[in-house]
Amino acid sequence: MRSYYIRTFGCQMNKHDSERVAGVLEERGLVPSPAIDDADVIIFNTCCVRETADERLYGQVSSLKALKTGGRPDVIIAVGGCVGQRDGELVFAHAPHVDIVFGTHNIHELPALLDAAESGRRTASVLPSGDRFASDLPSHREDAWHAWVSITVGCDNHCAYCIVPSVRGAERSRAFEDITAEVGRLVADGVVEVTLLGQNVNSYGRDRYGQPRFAELLQAVGSSGVARVxxxxxxxxxxxxxxxxxxxxxxxxxxxxHLPFQAGSNRTLAAMNRGYTREQYLSLAASIRDAIPDIALSTDIIVGFPGETEDDFAQTIDLVERVGFEHAFTFIYSPREGTPAASMSDSVPREVVQDRFDRLASLVQTLSYDANRRQIGLVQDVLVEGPSRRDPTVLATRTPHHRLVHVPVPDGASADALAGRILVARITGAHPWFLSGEFVASTV
Ligand code: SF4
Incomplete structure (x- = not known):
């Protein structure tokens, strides 16, 4: 039986798309291969949001050249996703042993592209836009208990540093009925948690005049019987x-x-074209904490955007302290070709950016650790995700606030069999990025 292997780079949207690629391939009769070197079809589902992901992709694709020249010339190598969308046929120039290039709008064309590759034709097919949602394709979910559900694709914002609008296209909302029908099927299939996906979920429905918006969608999905949204x-x-x-x-x-603020100074926010001020962000965060006092807030922050001064950065630090994020993802700015920011000339010296990044990372770690320490002694519902990747004697579980809790596998229990169960755990220890806990015995 022919087999496939998918390597996924980047964001949750790409993970979702990879599950659909797997579904399309399995419908064609392929089976998953545990190892990349043994697969007959190798798919790279790519990301070009950050420079490192781009570089890693081409490094890994190049390393497969030996596979094709060293006795397995029939292996089919495909590059899809954001790099496929952006580079199209240029991928062949970087990596001549690639057989298929596809974009973000044409996963459904994969069977035809495989037919072409199997008959020896190398093909790049990239649609400028598409009206099919990958969510409507068959899927092979990575976890039986969880499903990604795409609700919008594309983005109508034009943040100055971001390549997404040019690789994912204009924003389009998926039909409300299609989303709720999919969630209904997932619940019937035993899914306990769904993650609604979009570049900007809050604008869901804006392009469908008179149709439900995101709040109504949450209401519908939240009353579908799924345990966690x-x-x-x-x-x-x-x-x-x-x-x-x-x-x-x-x-x-x-x-x-998760509410990305990206930068704390109005000058930088304007240069980034984010569409809000620091005061508006602070007021929004306060209103969220007023409405939902125990909410966990996380964010994304970019350090070293062109023209960022020490005062701008001090305002980023100030905003982090004022909001008191439970977690933050921090990034060093890297220019992406084709974005407005790539032509901004006043870049910040590398060592200055590194120093700022280190200071911010230290603050974020302190806040996260403090928040975790406040959890000790609490009893929480935790969703078992499965065995921890590093230690199979430990289960990775999540609290409602998305905190990772490591809990020893109970005596006599199977880690895999517990995946997808919601159990009750007592938090016994705190670390900067995770918690330790023990199950309340009566729930296991
Ligand atoms: S909102 Fe901004 S950062 Fe997010 S995908 Fe759209 S353009 Fe990119």
Whole structure:
């Protein structure tokens, strides 16, 4: 039986798309291969948001050249996703042993592209836009208990540093009925947690006049019978009071919100074209904490955007301290070709950026550790994700606030069999990035 292997780079949207690629390949009769070197079809589902992901992709694709020249000339190598969309046929120039290039809008064309590759034709097919949602394709979910559900694709914002609008296209909302029907099927299939996905979920429905918006979608998904609803990503300028109220009022919507602010000074926010000020962000964060006092807030922050001064950076630090994020993802700015920021000339010296990044990372770690220490002694519902990647004697579980809790596998229990169960755990220890816990015995 022919087999496939998918390597996924980048964000949750790419993980979602990879599950659909797997579904399409399995419908064609292929089976998953545990090792890349043994697979007959190798797919790279790519990301070009950060320079490192781009470099890693081409490094890994190049290393497969030996596979094709060293006795397995029939192996088919495909590059899809954001790099496929951006580079098209140029991928062949970087990596001549690649057989297929596809973009973000044409996963459904994979069977035809495989037919062509099997008959020896190398093909790049990239559609400028598409009206099919990958969510409507068959899927092979990585976890039986969790599903990504795409609700929008593309983005109408034009943040100066971001390549996404040019590789994912304009924003389009998926039909409300299609989303709720998919969630219904997932619940019937045993899924206990869904993550609604979009570049900017808060603007869901804006392009469908008179149709339900994101708050109504949360209401519908939250009453579908699924135990946990999460979503990503939120844009601060579009997060409405109705959505905050929905988060507060719908028990299945988890008390965790990822709300990227990116930079703390109005000057940098304007240069980034983010569409809000620091004052507006602070006021929004305060209103969220007023409505949902125990919510966990996380964010994304970019350090070293062109022209960032020490004063701008001090305002980033100040904003982090004022909001008191439970977690933050920090990034060093890297220019992406084709974005407005790539032509901004006033770059910040590397050593200055590194120093700022280190100071911010240290603050973020302190806040996260403090928040984790406040959890010790609490009893929480935790969703078992499966065995920890580093230690199979330990289970990786998540609290409603998306905190990772490591809990020893109970005596006589199977880690895999417990995946997808919601159990009760007592938090016994705190570390900067995770918690330790023990199950309340009666729940196991
Ligand atoms: S909101 Fe901004 S950062 Fe997010 S995908 Fe759209 S353009 Fe990129």
């Amino acid at each position: 999460r979503f990503a990503t939120s844009h601060p300028k579009d997060l409405s009071p109705r959505t905050i109220a929905a988060m507060r009022d719908i028990p299945a919507v988890m008390p965790y919100l």
